[in-house]
Amino acid sequence: MSTDTVDTPPDLAGAALDALESEAIHIFREVAGEFDRPVILFSGGKDSTVLVHLARKAFWPAPIPFPLLHVDTGHNFPEVLEFRDALVEELGARLVVARVQDWIDDGRLTERPDGTRNPLQTTPLLDTIAEQRFDAVFGGGRRDEERARAKERVFSLRNAFGQWDPRRQRPELWNLYNGRHRPGEHVRVFPLSNWTELDVWRYIAREGIQLPSIYYAHRRHVYRRDGMLLTSGPWGGPREGEVVEERTVRYRTVGDGSCTGAVESEARTVADVIAEVQASRLTERGATRADDRLSEAAMEDRKREGYF
Amino acid sequence: MDRQRSHGSADLLRLATAGSVDDGKSTLVGRLLYDTKSVLADQLDAVRRASVDRGLSTPDLSLLVDGLRSEREQGITIDVAYRYFATPRRSFVLADTPGHVQYTRNTVTGASTAQLAILLVDARKGVVEQTRRHAAVLALLGVPRLVLAVNKIDLVDHDETTFALIAKDFTAHVTALGYEESAVQAVPVSALLGDNVVDRSEHTPWYVGPTLLEHLETVPVREDPHDAPFRFPVQYVIRPRTAEYPDYRGYAGQVASGVVRTGDEVTVFPSGLRSRVEHIDTPDGPLAEASAGQSVTLLLADDLDIGRGDLIAGGAPPEVTDELDATLCWLSEKPLRAGARVLVKHGTRTVPAIVTELTALFDEQTLSVSDAPRSLALNEIGRVALRTAEPLPVDPYTDLPRTGAFLVIDQTDGGTVAAGLVGAPLPVMDTRRDLVSPGP
Numbered sequence A: 001m002s003t004d005t006v007d008t009p010p011d012l013a014g015a016a017l018d019a020l021e022s023e024a025i026h027i028f029r030e031v032a033g034e035f036d037r038p039v040i041l042f043s044g045g046k047d048s049t050v051l052v053h054l055a056r057k058a059f060w061p062a063p064i065p066f067p068l069l070h071v072d073t074g075h076n077f078p079e080v081l082e083f084r085d086a087l088v089e090e091l092g093a094r095l096v097v098a099r100v101q102d103w104i105d106d107g108r109l110t111e112r113p114d115g116t117r118n119p120l121q122t123t124p125l126l127d128t129i130a131e132q133r134f135d136a137v138f139g140g141g142r143r144d145e146e147r148a149r150a151k152e153r154v155f156s157l158r159n160a161f162g163q164w165d166p167r168r169q170r171p172e173l174w175n176l177y178n179g180r181h182r183p184g185e186h187v188r189v190f191p192l193s194n195w196t197e198l199d200v201w202r203y204i205a206r207e208g209i210q211l212p213s214i215y216y217a218h219r220r221h222v223y224r225r226d227g228m229l230l231t232s233g234p235w236g237g238p239r240e241g242e243v244v245e246e247r248t249v250r251y252r253t254v255g256d257g258s259c260t261g262a263v264e265s266e267a268r269t270v271a272d273v274i275a276e277v278q279a280s281r282l283t284e285r286g287a288t289r290a291d292d293r294l295s296e297a298a299m300e301d302r303k304r305e306g307y308f
Numbered sequence B: 001m002d003r004q005r006s007h008g009s010a011d012l013l014r015l016a017t018a019g020s021v022d023d024g025k026s027t028l029v030g031r032l033l034y035d036t037k038s039v040l041a042d043q044l045d046a047v048r049r050a051s052v053d054r055g056l057s058t059p060d061l062s063l064l065v066d067g068l069r070s071e072r073e074q075g076i077t078i079d080v081a082y083r084y085f086a087t088p089r090r091s092f093v094l095a096d097t098p099g100h101v102q103y104t105r106n107t108v109t110g111a112s113t114a115q116l117a118i119l120l121v122d123a124r125k126g127v128v129e130q131t132r133r134h135a136a137v138l139a140l141l142g143v144p145r146l147v148l149a150v151n152k153i154d155l156v157d158h159d160e161t162t163f164a165l166i167a168k169d170f171t172a173h174v175t176a177l178g179y180e181e182s183a184v185q186a187v188p189v190s191a192l193l194g195d196n197v198v199d200r201s202e203h204t205p206w207y208v209g210p211t212l213l214e215h216l217e218t219v220p221v222r223e224d225p226h227d228a229p230f231r232f233p234v235q236y237v238i239r240p241r242t243a244e245y246p247d248y249r250g251y252a253g254q255v256a257s258g259v260v261r262t263g264d265e266v267t268v269f270p271s272g273l274r275s276r277v278e279h280i281d282t283p284d285g286p287l288a289e290a291s292a293g294q295s296v297t298l299l300l301a302d303d304l305d306i307g308r309g310d311l312i313a314g315g316a317p318p319e320v321t322d323e324l325d326a327t328l329c330w331l332s333e334k335p336l337r338a339g340a341r342v343l344v345k346h347g348t349r350t351v352p353a354i355v356t357e358l359t360a361l362f363d364e365q366t367l368s369v370s371d372a373p374r375s376l377a378l379n380e381i382g383r384v385a386l387r388t389a390e391p392l393p394v395d396p397y398t399d400l401p402r403t404g405a406f407l408v409i410d411q412t413d414g415g416t417v418a419a420g421l422v423g424a425p426l427p428v429m430d431t432r433r434d435l436v437s438p439g440p
Helices: A010-034 A046-059 A078-091 A100-105 A118-131 A197-207 A270-279 A284-288 A298-304 B025-035 B041-053 B069-074 B101-111 B129-141 B160-176 B212-218 B427-436
Strands: A038-041 A068-072 A095-099 A136-138 A155-158 A186-189 A218-225 A228-231 A244-250 B012-019 B081-086 B091-096 B116-122 B145-151 B184-188 B231-233 B236-238 B250-254 B259-261 B265-269 B273-281 B289-291 B295-300 B311-313 B319-330 B341-346 B349-363 B368-371 B381-394 B405-410 B416-422
Touching: A010 A046, A010 A136, A010 A197, A010 B012, A010 B236, A010 B250, A010 B295, A038 A046, A046 A078, A046 A197, A068 A100, A068 A118, A095 A100, A095 A118, A100 A118, A197 A270, B012 B025, B012 B101, B012 B129, B025 B081, B025 B091, B025 B116, B025 B212, B091 B101, B101 B129, B116 B129, B116 B160, B129 B160, B129 B319, B129 B381, B129 B416, B145 B160, B145 B212, B160 B184, B184 B212, B231 B250, B259 B273, B341 B381
Parallel strands: A038 A068, A038 A136, A068 A095, A136 A186, B012 B091, B012 B116, B116 B145, B145 B184
Antiparallel strands: A155 A186, A218 A228, A218 A244, B081 B091, B231 B311, B236 B250, B250 B295, B259 B289, B265 B273, B265 B311, B273 B295, B319 B381, B319 B416, B341 B349, B341 B405, B349 B368, B349 B381, B405 B416
């Protein structure tokens, strides 16, 4: 056989998406049936937007029976915040925002010398989970993203410190999820566990899901650092010697503006993006996330500490 | 689009791998990913760098899949890792399970949803104790198809006789476990060099069967749901109580087996009340029928008291009982003894239960059973009698896995301590059953 083309015939892709959608909806309904205070982590990125779309389908025609939680680093792309607010209004949902800035202001967190706030999100997240007594926290994490994530269960038990212990994971059998936890503990739930980046984009195309505009090609002033194209913002700008140029770019992931890079791209539509993802020779994190490049086990270390 | 036609997931194959330590399982999975071009440049660069750091001359493909720090340090796989790859013909979800004895519980995790399992053996060693154990666990869980990958075929000079003997030995073992010969495919491979994984090997001209990937792409996996009775565990009751939907009352769930059509007569268990399916609802519009695997919402003709934990069923009814005769694969370091109080999660219902008796212990090595063990230890498979606080609607696991499966949960720490299967899924245990308990 030839593997030169990775094009899946459209009807087959549709059937695979049906199976993934059904699995995710099943997971949402299990959590709604067994937990008292679930919440959806919502960043405005494509994975969490797909998550919200699936939650809507799971409980239709009733509204989503839980709130959304945004951990706001303060380093946001304005397009993403606008998108977030519009979606929340359309859903009529309750949005809880945990602002990293508040934690810095009252001294519970200290700004890092490099200015990035991605690693600082863990404390506000855990504090908010504890304060609001959330017992199930939906995340858009996918196992294809990264090697440590590949080993995480759909229902991932976290202790009172929000920590993930890979050696103490529960066996996960059939589609019988075990969400039992002690007071103070919570469960992270990943309905998109079995989706790939391409599945997410194909589903966005099929369902006509709206995304923040920065996922599509646009002109932007960027500068190169660490092999990535960064943009100026409240988090700072180019250092001495870093040249700002205008390029046609798009974002493959949306995170803290200080460490999320753009990729050069002409993909202006969902179909263009799908074609680009199929042809890409880099993973989305490898292409755009400085925080994952810190070490071979960067993500594993952050997950153990309670990161998403 | 025509959802009805496209729903079956024949295009999505869920598979698991199993093998002993050092059989090269991570390398085989790495090879599958690499040769199907599922590994991207930055991942490969990371592997190249790490391989050079370890003093290796060629990239160690197992580093692609060993995700945790201690795994890379020890060169072993600790936990189930899920991998994704696709070809023009199919998408694959692969559960890569560890080979150590102490982590057999992960093999159960990886295999419980698998439609096919790849068992690896080292061509120089052939079928070993671990292979037999893993095959028994796969048979217990009812994984429909097996592939025997005889790895490191280059290290036995691509010898046909060696391969044939191993394949024969394996086939004898798994047919004793209840597999048809047609459900088993043996392939000679070298994961390290790529022979017969994706590309056909020039060194095994005597082998006329498919390469591993060709087999994975073409093996039939779709079962006709029309043959099975309808089962639908109710997950959640949808009641919008909005101006638009003031009286809507829908039962949300995923079809566990069979097919349901509008107008079908159904029975609700455990109550035994009957009704008729008035609508099969989805956010994309109503359906005329829904089959196994689909998440839908059912609206019934009668206003019954139905909630999470109930089972809506059609066709041959399940058995409603509070006395379960079951097989357990024990997954906890704390052994099970008769009299233990546990929780049983079956479908969407969780009930307290007492393990009243341990009736037999299974030896996966010899496929024999011993009578009434004093305890069931980590990774042991045994037969038990359970009494539940409320009656459960169950099916034999071999007939309907989704409604024949249950979790055993520790009451105090909430951990999952056993995979439970209603009845006796292993054929050998069936034979023994008559000797152990001369039933009614």
